[in-house]
Amino acid sequence: MEQHEQQVRATVLGMLGDTAEVKEIAQEVFIRFYKAIQLFKGDAALGTYLTRIAINLSLNEIKRRKNKRRWMASVATEDIPMRADRSTNPERYDDKEAIYKMLNLLEPTFRSVIVLRLIDGYSVKETAEILDIPQGTIASRLSRAQIKLKEIAKEMGMI
């Protein structure tokens, strides 16, 4: 459990941002796994299996938020200080906070690809397996998501 704790938390944090539900959902990943351990046949690596649960629970949470119109104020577009000059005010952004905001500006389907590929470090093939979509779709989403992230990062003065 300790071996996978940080990665599962990184996945959930990347998907949901630093919100109150993250800890609970990350723990729920392991509780679900424990309760259904007999279903784990070892055909996927344990880390991949746990990540799949983490992504699914995160996507469910995003749907729940959308349905209840309870997006956290911290992820709202208008809260992002745009076009700041980082060179003159380097303390303005905390990188982690900025990354949460950048990720939350992506559609969940694109965000999941970025989180798995760039934060968790899964390959395109592994990402395709976890999300159960073709590798070509992953490559295409990755490409589009990176372009969008690049634009956001530039507007936020992060790059």
Add this chain to the structure above:
Amino acid sequence: MKKEWIKLLHRSFEGELSKEEAIQLTKALKESAELRAEQADLVATRNLIASFYVKKDDDFVGNIMKTIEEEEIVAKRQIGRHLSLP
């Protein structure tokens, strides 16, 4: 900037280029300052996102074990109640 260059650039990050494509991209990068700027921006963006990390939470495992134990106690009580029903 040609669309195919952009496609090659994106694919290059995933190590998907053939030898010929890699040569083509190298040549395109030499020719186009715009493409070089795009590459630099994408590298910076990827590095920024990849710098995201979480610290280890010392309470994490303990909290999970506690939750599981509590849920098992509740489940056992419910089974006990069910069995003692007339």
